[in-house]
Amino acid sequence: MINYNGSLVSNSEITLHQNRGFLYGDAVFETIKVLDGKVLFLEDHYFRLMASMRIVRMEIPMNFTLEYFEEQILNLVREMGVSPSFRVRFSVFRKPGGFYLPTTNDVEFIVAVEPLEVAMYSFDSKAYEVELFKDFYVTKQLLSSIKSNNKLVQITGSIFAYENGYENCLLMNDERNVVEALQSNLFMLIGSKLVTPPVSDGCLNGVMRKQILAIALKMEGLEVVEESISPFDLQKADELFLTNVIKGIQPITKYRKKEYKTEFAAGLLKKLNAQVRLG
Known part of the structure; x- marks a missing residue:
């Protein structure tokens, strides 16, 4: 139907x-x-x-x-x-x-x-390894920020991830900055600083991205910024996690040889669920 x-x-x-x-x-x-x-x-x-x-x-x-x-x-x-x-x-x-x-x-x-099998947003602590997808790039333009049927980059990236045993891939724009994952926005925690790429870098203007930014901005002692992320920055991060409206928050546990914590993402998910219940 x-x-x-x-x-x-x-x-x-x-x-x-x-x-x-x-x-x-x-x-x-x-x-x-x-x-x-x-x-x-x-x-x-x-x-x-x-x-x-x-x-x-x-x-x-x-x-x-x-x-x-x-x-x-x-x-x-x-x-x-x-x-x-x-x-x-x-x-x-x-x-x-x-x-x-x-x-x-x-x-x-x-x-x-x-x-959906799971009603509320739930925290998945299983291994979740990602890799950069370098075959094609996200164009740094307004059309990249909307959801259209033109998804060949995401489709070919998904096939690459499947064929190579990764859970997901991170996409770069034409300036070689990391902008998002195949079906999610990207957040990076370094110390007390939470970073997500700006929409002007070519990432989707995600609805869940907006919710997470709003929640994070209310957290004491946390600096929240929208700025470009280079592949080198990923190696310096304490946590990496992905967001979309279906999954909520998905922590990344490994990128190349670097393994990441998940405590901040888990706490953020609790705040998200509390907001959903109140809303």
């Missing part, structure tokens, strides 16, 4: 050879977590989707309000059953027509959901 343009259907009957999201990657999307019937970080997801649509010159329908966005998600979640938590993908794509130049900027959307 999916939500296609506001209707709950088992099949959208979209013709792939005419769909611009399939043909040209002419689509933007949000990956969202629903917990106990509530869309987590609703406003952040909605406003990022609206910003993404504006950046790629899609026409935003007049009825596409925050309330409408939430309703389309929850209507489908309620239809899907009793699981306490769901992963939601809300995809928006231009209507068919044209080649690189579309014949219209009007849009359609699809919402798809799947249940």
